[in-house]
Amino acid sequence: MLPAERTERQLDMQNQGDDNTLPRSEMRIAITGANGMLGQALCKSFSEHSVRALSSKDLDITSLPAARALFSDLRPHWILHAAAFTDVDGAELNAAEAYRINALGTRNIATAAFENQCRLLYYSTDYVFDGKLNRSYREWDSVCPVNEYGRSKLAGEFFVRSLCPAHLIVRTSGLFGPGGSHFVDKIVQRAKKKDHLQVVDDQRVSPTLTSDLADLTLCLVAAEKRGTYHATNSGDCSWYEFACKIVSLSGLDAQIDPVASSTFPSPAQRPPFSVLSNYFLELERIPLLRSWESALGSFLEV
Numbered sequence: 525m526l527p528a529e530r531t532e533r534q535l536d537m538q539n540q541g542d543d544n545t546l547p548r549s550e551m552r553i554a555i556t557g558a559n560g561m562l563g564q565a566l567c568k569s570f571s572e573h574s575v576r577a578l579s580s581k582d583l584d585i586t587s588l589p590a591a592r593a594l595f596s597d598l599r600p601h602w603i604l605h606a607a608a609f610t611d612v613d614g615a616e617l618n619a620a621e622a623y624r625i626n627a628l629g630t631r632n633i634a635t636a637a638f639e640n641q642c643r644l645l646y647y648s649t650d651y652v653f654d655g656k657l658n659r660s661y662r663e664w665d666s667v668c669p670v671n672e673y674g675r676s677k678l679a680g681e682f683f684v685r686s687l688c689p690a691h692l693i694v695r696t697s698g699l700f701g702p703g704g705s706h707f708v709d710k711i712v713q714r715a716k717k718k719d720h721l722q723v724v725d726d727q728r729v730s731p732t733l734t735s736d737l738a739d740l741t742l743c744l745v746a747a748e749k750r751g752t753y754h755a756t757n758s759g760d761c762s763w764y765e766f767a768c769k770i771v772s773l774s775g776l777d778a779q780i781d782p783v784a785s786s787t788f789p790s791p792a793q794r795p796p797f798s799v800l801s802n803y804f805l806e807l808e809r810i811p812l813l814r815s816w817e818s819a820l821g822s823f824l825e826v
């Protein structure tokens with residue numbers, strides 16, 4: 525970055541702080557994708573604050589004029605941007621729609637956030653990595669998505685970084701929680717109907733409970749953090765290991781067989797090892813999220 529550019533950016537950030545200074549107690553929070561799985565958890569975790577929950581009916585993020593008008597009216601301190609096109613296989617079949625929502629939509633949110641002096645938090649994904657590193661990914665490791673969903677989310681990261689200096693990017697993986705469509709519910713439903721299931725054993729992830737991630741988001745936002753963080757429940761597993769734990773904790777007795785991904789050909793390629801090291805949380809001594817097994821136990825108890 526050139527010195528002149530740096531000065532301009534610093535001034536921009538200073539102005540953002542001056543015009544929309546974070547209050548000590550109640551913050552104005554706008555949440556995109558508020559009806560989604562993570563969005564619902566965010567609404568709960570931020571319930572002490574003044575939350576404006578935005579569904580796609582309240583704001584279609586693909587419209588820049590609509591985003592500009594809404595945030596100019598609401599003037600939130602923070603926008604938590606959880607709206608996304610999240611169908612990984614669907615993104616291969618309809619890439620333009622994935623880019624319209626994840627790239628263009630995020631560009632619109634970043635533009636409107638900057639113009640209205642809002643801080644912006646964008647959720648991204650482990651699928652920005654190709655999974656070939658053979659160790660967990662740190663925040664600054666080279667990205668190289670292997671599918672359209674990952675490329676579209678990476679484009680979103682690019683626009684957030686370049687258009688809105690006061691930002692946080694939180695990469696997460698394997699979300700599960702109340703009110704969503706996810707792996708845990710699918711395995712429980714299938715294990716209730718069938719004696720035998722086959723689940724892939726050659727892709728490793730860190731499953732993450734939405735409410736744990738939402739609570740951590742509150743800590744990061746309240747502490748005025750900036751930059752890119754990896755945030756997942758601790759530990760990792762293959763989808764097969766995850767499924768075994770889901771079935772045993774649910775008290776079901778379906779047998780699960782490990783299989784290769786090639787058993788279930790799908791439109792999207794997936795990284796074999798997209799485990800995220802929560803390295804910045806560690807470096808800053810922010811308590812890491814509990815293990816995925818403990819989070820899964822809590823979810824299944826409810």
Ligand SMILES: NC(=O)c1ccc[n+]([C@@H]2O[C@H](COP(=O)([O-])OP(=O)(O)OC[C@H]3O[C@@H](n4cnc5c(N)ncnc54)[C@H](OP(=O)(O)O)[C@@H]3O)[C@@H](O)[C@H]2O)c1
Nearest residue numbers: 557559560561562579580584585607608610647696698699
């Ligand atoms: N799910 C995972 O395993 C996972 C893993 C890593 C990262 N992430 C990231 O985490 C975030 C949350 O994921 P999630 O699983 O909670 O998502 P989700 O349940 O699929 O919800 C996404 C929401 O996006 C909204 N949306 C879609 N198009 C929109 C548009 N044009 N304008 C406004 N809103 C629109 C939808 O709103 P309506 O319902 O109102 O139409 C939907 O509720 C996303 O950024 C995702 O990429 C998810």
